[in-house]
Amino acid sequence: MAATVVVDKKLAVDFPDVTETKFKYIDKSFVKKHEDVYNTKKDLKIFVGSAAKASFLGHKAVLQDAHEFFGNSFCKEGEEGSEIYFKEITAYGFTPIFEYFYHGYIYVDPELFTELIEAASFFKIEWILDVCRHFMLHFYGVIKYSYTIELAERFGFEGFKEEMCGTFGLFLAKLAKGDAPFKDYPEDLLSDFLQGNYYTEAPEFLILQFLIKWMNYDKKERERKMLSLLSNIRYHIMKPENLNNISEDILSMSDIRKEVEDAKLYLSNVPQQCLKKGIKYASRGAKEVAIVSAFHDTSDRSESNILAYKDPNNDEPTLSVEELGPSGLKADYTTMNQACIGNFLFAAGGYDKAGTSLSCVYMFDARTKKWTEVAGMIQARASFAMCNSKDRIYVIGGVCKEADDEKFLSTVEMYVPEENKWKAITSLESSCFNQAAVYCSDALYVTGGIFDVEPIASALCLQDGSSKWTMLPKMSVCRQGHSMTEFGGKLYVLGGYTAKPNSQGLVKDCDVNEIFNLKTKQWTTITRTPKRYGHLYRHTAIMQNKIYFLCNIDSDVYLNSFDMESNEFITGALIGRGVHKVGVLQVAYPPTCLITPLP
Structure with missing residues (x-):
């Protein structure tokens, strides 16, 4: 009996039943272009094989x-008509x-697969390849992984x-929860998957349980291989209760016990998790993307949490969208x-529903896709500048509003x-809000904003350890609500608002963009923002020599x-x-994430 797979250009099926024979x-x-001759006399004889028998x-x-x-x-x-030889x-x-x-179909027999792929390669038929x-x-790679990799290199x-490890990862959660044929999974496939960075929906503790089941199938033979496999489990992304449920058999390996104890402390x-770096702290399959965070436009924004991801390696103007809970x-x-x-997003300040400034700060974990409240700022504030170094966050200026009282x-x-603590550092010489800030070269830089x-x-500029802000050359235009990004020793300033001529207190979109050279201390204007882009928002993301930004065109x-x-x-x-x-x-998300504009 043969399993039938209907194939278009992309070949995609559910995980197979590996007991099928064809x-x-x-x-x-x-x-079928010449179906009318199928039942007529055949006029071509084909000889195959080295002996042409x-x-x-x-x-x-x-x-x-x-x-x-x-x-x-x-x-x-030949004597009986045309002949051709394929030795x-x-x-x-x-x-x-x-x-x-x-007939436009093909039967694949696992026992004869090597000969099929050799023939397909000889004829160079793309569909059959x-x-x-x-x-x-x-169907083939799980059972004969090493040989399959050899075939792939050969052809x-x-x-x-x-792709093989990625496919295994996609089905791992299903396999781990069921009665998988553990006899069929070779160590090198498991090792390559665990050492690599492949997406899987299987939680790390479930992967650990899968490995234990795999070992117990043939404990005498496989137990000696377990340490190397278990060393590639990412204990730091497990839940605390999972770590507490790891058996003593596993913890008897001193290296594993040490890693588990470190994970508990982490x-x-x-x-403090944002300060840790390394693959063992990351979700499997995580990759660098521009992450757009949003909420449905409803009366209660906190009840709808949406993330959209832009892969810089995908040139298509598309996004992967993931809708989360509250x-x-x-x-x-x-x-x-x-x-x-690190790989954590911090959101701070702003207003509550009553329009009161807040001091609250939240930390977003890209692995769990959840927000956690951390220590609040000393001063409640909104419309302030915020930036980060590799291990610190800075907030500058802003507005504090309480009831009818508002102060800059x-x-x-x-x-x-x-320390999970905010500390006051050198204040600006004058109050200001809606400015932009960036930390680089051991200094904090602030530009623009609204004064009065x-x-x-x-x-x-405020150098680390200094008690005084230094004045730098002014930008070519006055602006507020703009973005500022450091790259290659230069500060890129884009967008924002600038003053309307002869209209005190009124602003318009600023289409003048400029860069500040940190070495020469000079400003240079660059390409203007296209008028069709409308308003550029202040938050940006740098990936692969590009500054990603949001812009508003007719809402x-x-x-x-x-x-x-x-x-x-x-x-x-x-x-x-x-x-x-x-x-x-760095975000891990399923390849089947919906690709669509947000609602």
Whole structure:
């Protein structure tokens, strides 16, 4: 009995039943062009094999149309008509291909697969080679992993090992929960998967349980291999209760016990987690993306939490969208500011529903997709500048509003994650809000903002350890609500608002962009923002020499970018409405995430 797989250009099926003996693939695009001659006398004899002992009878019209190797230039006249010889392949390899030429389907027999792929490679039939790759991924590779990798290298299947481990990861959760055929999983497949960075929906504790079941199937033989496999389990991304449930048999390995104890300590101090780096702290399959965080435009923004991901390696103007549960934020997210340390996003301040400034701070874990409240700022504030160094967060200036009382701020604070504490540092000389800030080269830089009621062009610097802000050359235009990003020793200032001429207190979109050279201390204007982009929001993300930013065009928000090498703006994906912030995080998400604008 054969399992039937209907195949279009992309070959995708559920995880197979590996006990099947044959698999039938159907090419839906196949057209029988000469079906009228199928029952007529055959006029071409085909000899295959090194000794040319096996022969097939076919129709020249059918086969010549199927492949150029059956053309007149390759045939010769024999006693009974045209003949052709293929000594490089076997009859077992040619038989399924011969059937495909006539009927548009192919049977794959695992026992004869090597001969099939040799014949498919000889004829260079793309569809059959795709079938072979699919069969190796879904049916053959699990049982004969090393040999499959060898075949992939031999026949030029680039990236096959990564695809094989990725496919295994996609089905691992299903396998671990069921009665998987543990006898069939070779150590090298498990080892390659665990050492690599492949997405899986299986929680890490479930992967550990899978390995234990695998070992117990043949404990005498496999127990000696367990230490190397268990060393690649990411204990630091397990839940605390999972760590407490690890058996003493596993903990008897001293290296594993040490890692588990370290993971418990790591999980017990949430704020300090942002300071840890390394693959053992990351979700499997995590990759660097621009992350757009948003909430549905409803009366209760806290009840709808949406993330959209932009992969910089995908040039298509599309996003992967993931809808999460309630965020738990007390503040209106659109009024908060944000920055990153490590792979954690921090959102701070803003207003509550009554319009009162808040001091609350939340930490977003890209692994769990959840927000956790950490120590609040000393001063409640909104409309302030916020930035980060590799291990600190800074907030500068802003507005503090309580009931009918509103005051502008000059205070500056620094967050210390290992202490989960905010500390006051040198204040600005004058109060200001809606400015931009960045930390680089051991200094804090602040530009623009609103002083009194007007945007300003000032640029300031506070060196680490200094008790005084230094004035820098002013920007070419006054601006507020803009972005500032450091790259390659330069500060890139984009967008924001600038003053309307002869209209005190009124502003317009600023399309002038400029860079500040940290070495020469000079400002230089760069490409203007295209008018069609509308308003550029203040939050940005840098990936692969591009600054990603959000812009608002007639209430629709787009994720566009600026290429710092070519000095050009690039139009990107439509996201939707009610979106205000973008950042960069290492995120793991399923390849089947919905690709669509946000609602």
